[in-house]
Every structure is written in C-alpha cells, then in structure tokens.
Amino acid sequence: MTELPAKRSLLLENSLSARVIVYSLLVTVLVTSLMALPLIAHYSDTWLKNRVAASHLVSLATEASPNGLVDLDLQKRMLGQANVFGVTVRKADGSILMLGPNMPLVHDLYYDLRQANLLAMLNLLIKAATNTGSNKVIHITGNVPGENAVLVEIDIGCHDLILQAMEGTKRALGTALFTALLVSIFFYGFLQVTVVYPLQRLTNGILAFRSAPADINRSNLLSGRIDEIGIAEEAFQQMQNDIRSTLVLRTRLAAVGMAVTKIQHDLRGTLSSVMIASDTLEASHDPDVRRVLPGLIAAVDRAVELCRSSIDFAKEGPLQLKWKRIDLHTLTEELLKECKSIRHVELINQVPQELSILGDKFQLHRAIGNLVRNALEADANKIVISTFIKEDMLEIDVSDNGAGIPEKVKNQLFKPFMSSTKIGNSGLGLSIARDVAVAHGGTISLVVSGPGRTVFSLRLPFPVDS
Incomplete structure (x- = not known):
C-alpha cells in the first residue's frame, strides 16, 4: 500500500488552533462592539448630567454673591468651567435665574434628561454629529439629584457633545477590545483543551495507524469522553x-x-x-x-x-467495462442458442424487440448466462427471460421451474465459492453476476425461490445514457 504524505499545518493561519483564536476574536469583537453603543450612550448621559450639576453649582455661587450679582467675566469663567453657554434655573416658587451672555439663546436641538433612554441618546448623538457647526446649540433639561423641585436648563454646543462622545467612544472601544481579548483568550484555551488537543490526538492516532496498521501498541485512543x-x-x-x-x-x-x-x-x-x-x-x-x-x-x-x-x-481484477449500445433481445437470443447446445430445455425469450441499453455486451452476456446456467444446474426444464421497466430501472428477470435454492445458502448466495445448486459447481456464477451488476450501477437479487419456481432479478439503470 502506497503511503500518502501527511499534510502538516506549517503556517499558523492554516492550523486549527489559529482558526479557533481568529474566530473567537471576531465573535467577541463583534459582540463587544455592539456593547460599545450602550457604553457610549451611558458616557454621554453621565457627561450631560455632570454639566447640569456643575451649572447648578454655578447658579448657587451666583445666588450666594452679594446682591445676587456676579461679574460677567467671572460668569464666563464659571460657565466655561461647566462647559456650557448658558444656564436657566427654574425653582418651585416660580423664580427663574439665567446666566450667560445673550440669554436666552436660539436652540437647534432639545433633549430632556428626565426622559432619557438609550435610543433617545443615540438619536441625539446622530443629530449632533450632523449639526457640528460652531453656532449650533443643544438645549438640555434635567433635575439636580436631591433637588427635584429645581429644574436646570443648560445650553451646550453640538461640537462639545461630539468631542465628549468621541472620547467616550475611545473608552468604550478600549473596554470592548479588552473584554474581547479576555473572552477570546478564555474561549481559545477552552477550545484548545476540550476540542483541538483531543482532535490532534485522534488525528495523530489515525496517521500512526495508517503508517503501521498492524502495530497494536498504537491502538488505544480512548479518553473516556462521552461526547x-x-x-x-x-x-x-x-x-x-x-x-x-x-x-x-x-x-x-x-x-x-x-x-x-x-x-x-x-x-x-x-x-x-x-x-x-x-x-x-x-x-x-x-x-x-x-x-x-x-x-x-x-x-x-x-x-x-x-x-x-x-x-x-x-x-481477475476490477471489471473494465466497454460501453456501447446493446440490443438486449438479440443478446438474449444468442445466449439461449448457446444454452440449448448444453441440454435440451424449453428456453423462452420475452425480451421486447429492439430493446436496447448502454453497457458492456460481454459482461452482460456473462451475467445473464450465469443465471441461466444456474437454472440448468437446478434441473429446470423451462427457463424464461423477461424484462420490466420500473421508473428509471430496467429489470431483467430469469425464472425457472427447477428444484429451487436450499434455505441454508440463500443468505450467502452471492459470495464467491458458495454453490446454490449441485456439488462440484464452482459457486462463482452468482458472485460474478453481482459484480457485473454493480459495475453497471445496478443490483441483483433473488426474488423468489421454491420447488417449481425460482426468479433472479438483474436491475440496471434505464436509460443508462441519460
């Protein structure tokens, strides 16, 4: 037996381990990237709430000043620290405090932190990204934690929110990638231990068995797993x-x-x-x-x-077929004439005129002839050859009125040297007929057998040349 060279995974990208780590990375990056969207929205929401809280502190500082007045330059510095353009504080008693130049400002976008959710925040970020001009303003409304009676409204620039969102995106992607790395390492190790190593062990066992099939020292590959x-x-x-x-x-x-x-x-x-x-x-x-x-x-x-x-x-080796168009009626006539010279018996050819198939004439003559001679050796005095077309198969039946086939040999009929008739027969006729049928893509079987009636059926693809 020619030993085929074993294929080795010399390159990392061609190995199962490499594919496992790549696939695990891709899956975890995809999943954690989807997780990045909620993180970006969360960072943006937190940043806006911090701006509201800082703006409230600015308002408190203004109220604590003498006469509630603060120098405009100081207001700008405090509003700049809070990263807002202007602040409007509405209290429960109806009083309103406005801080910032040119208040109230013209607003391009509105957002209420009291009704914030993931989709709303993502929608705000998308709108802000498309309105990043220097004079585009977002009006934010929210409550201060612990002081729900106070409503704080701030005005921020779209550009400032987008810059913060970009920073949040970096942090979110960093968190996602770090999570993906940890998950992929764990996933890779898990697959290596539970799948890759056992498969490599099984593969090495198969290669070792192929190189030395008779070596029983290499036969034990059982790990006790039940999967x-x-x-x-x-x-x-x-x-x-x-x-x-x-x-x-x-x-x-x-x-x-x-x-x-x-x-x-x-x-x-x-x-x-x-x-x-x-x-x-x-x-x-x-x-x-x-x-x-x-x-x-x-x-x-x-x-x-x-x-x-x-x-x-x-x-004899494997059958080598010479395919050509065969007139099955003529082939049967020639075969029956040969058999009549062996012993006088009634031979009936019921194959239709001009019925033709594609196959090897010599081998089909050999197979059908073996079935007829098998009937002659069973002391039959009447043999009938007939054909039937069932779906895409041509069925060639050889029936006789001989003594039949003993029950003890029916299960081993088509094995070499298993004679179905008289002692002294080589027992190769039915085995050869089976090989011919298989070579043509068909089958052969014993349909019925008993005293006075035995039928063998040779089934071949029809039409063979379709």
Whole structure:
C-alpha cells in the first residue's frame, strides 16, 4: 500500500488552533462592539448630567454673591468651567435665574434628561454629529439629584457633545477590545483543551495507524469522553480492530489462495492426463467400462472447470467495462442458442424487440448466462427471460421451474465459492453476476425461490445514457 504524505499545518493561519483564536476574536469583537453603543450612550448621559450639576453649582455661587450679582467675566469663567453657554434655573416658587451672555439663546436641538433612554441618546448623538457647526446649540433639561423641585436648563454646543462622545467612544472601544481579548483568550484555551488537543490526538492516532496498521501498541485512543469526540474515538478504535482482523484474514487467505492456486495448477495437469486416458477408454467394448465412462468424464469435466474458474477468479481484477449500445433481445437470443447446445430445455425469450441499453455486451452476456446456467444446474426444464421497466430501472428477470435454492445458502448466495445448486459447481456464477451488476450501477437479487419456481432479478439503470 502506497503511503500518502501527511499534510502538516506549517503556517499558523492554516492550523486549527489559529482558526479557533481568529474566530473567537471576531465573535467577541463583534459582540463587544455592539456593547460599545450602550457604553457610549451611558458616557454621554453621565457627561450631560455632570454639566447640569456643575451649572447648578454655578447658579448657587451666583445666588450666594452679594446682591445676587456676579461679574460677567467671572460668569464666563464659571460657565466655561461647566462647559456650557448658558444656564436657566427654574425653582418651585416660580423664580427663574439665567446666566450667560445673550440669554436666552436660539436652540437647534432639545433633549430632556428626565426622559432619557438609550435610543433617545443615540438619536441625539446622530443629530449632533450632523449639526457640528460652531453656532449650533443643544438645549438640555434635567433635575439636580436631591433637588427635584429645581429644574436646570443648560445650553451646550453640538461640537462639545461630539468631542465628549468621541472620547467616550475611545473608552468604550478600549473596554470592548479588552473584554474581547479576555473572552477570546478564555474561549481559545477552552477550545484548545476540550476540542483541538483531543482532535490532534485522534488525528495523530489515525496517521500512526495508517503508517503501521498492524502495530497494536498504537491502538488505544480512548479518553473516556462521552461526547461526540468520545464517540469518534470509540468508532475509530472499533474500525482499527475490524481492519486489523481483516488484514490478518486477508493475509491468511492470500497464503491459502496461493497454495490452492499451485495445487489446482498441478491438479489440472493430472486431470488432463485422466482426460487423455478416458479417450482410450472410449474405444473399449467392455460393458462395465462404457457404463461408468460418461459419469467419469462428467466428473473430470466438472473438476477441470472448477480449477479453471477458481484460478480465473483469483487473477481477475476490477471489471473494465466497454460501453456501447446493446440490443438486449438479440443478446438474449444468442445466449439461449448457446444454452440449448448444453441440454435440451424449453428456453423462452420475452425480451421486447429492439430493446436496447448502454453497457458492456460481454459482461452482460456473462451475467445473464450465469443465471441461466444456474437454472440448468437446478434441473429446470423451462427457463424464461423477461424484462420490466420500473421508473428509471430496467429489470431483467430469469425464472425457472427447477428444484429451487436450499434455505441454508440463500443468505450467502452471492459470495464467491458458495454453490446454490449441485456439488462440484464452482459457486462463482452468482458472485460474478453481482459484480457485473454493480459495475453497471445496478443490483441483483433473488426474488423468489421454491420447488417449481425460482426468479433472479438483474436491475440496471434505464436509460443508462441519460
């Protein structure tokens, strides 16, 4: 057996481990990237709430100043620290405090922190991204934690919110990538231990078995697992045992076959001498000699035929078919004429005129002929060959009125050297017929068998050339 070179994964990207880590990274990055959107929205919401809280502190500082007045430059500095353009504080008593130049400002976008949610924040960020001009203003409304009676309204620039969102995006993506790295490392290690290493062990066992099938020291691959990998290990273990048993049997059969071939070769020479001697006995006028001579010649003929067919079967390799269009009716007529010369029997050809198939004429003649000769050896005096077309199959039936096939051999009919009729038959006819049917893409089977009726069916694809 020619040993094929084993394919090795020399490059990292061609190995199963590399694919596992790449796929795990892709999956975790995808999942955590989806997680980044809520993080960005959360960072933006927190930033806006901090601006509201800082603006409230600015208002408190203004109220605490003498007469509630603060220098405009100081207001700008405090509003700049809060990162807002202007502040409006509405209290429960109806009083309103406004801080900032040119108040109230013209607003381009509005957002209420009291009704904030993920979709609303993401929608605000998208609108702000499309309104990033220097004079675009967002009006934010919210409560101060602990002082729900106070409503704070701030005005911020779209540009400032987008800059903060970009910073939040960096942090969110960093968090996502870090999470993806941790998850992928864990996932990679888990798959390496539970999947990759066991598969590599099983693969190495298969390669070792291929290089030395007879080495029983390499046969134990069972890990005791009960999952799919464990099932594969058990199946491979059983396959190893079956193949080793087959190899041992094949080796023994090869030795026996070689010995039998040599014995049969010598036996054919001996039988040839007997045949020559029988020619001399045919001229004898002794009644006893003439009485036993036909049986002797028939027995020698059967022995010679058994030796010939056995040697031919041993030498014959896979069937090599020569495909061409065959007139099945004509082929059957030729076959029946040959069989009539063997013994007088009623042979009926029910194959329709001009029925043709694509196949090997010699091999089909051989297969159908073996079925007819099998019927003759069963002492049939009427043999009928008929055909039926069922769906895309052509069924060729060979029926006879012989003694039938014994029950004990029905299950082994198509095995070599299993004779279904008389002792002395080589038992290769049905085996060869099966090989011919399989080579043509068909099947052969025993439909019915009993005293007075036996039917074999040879089923071939029809039309074969479609």
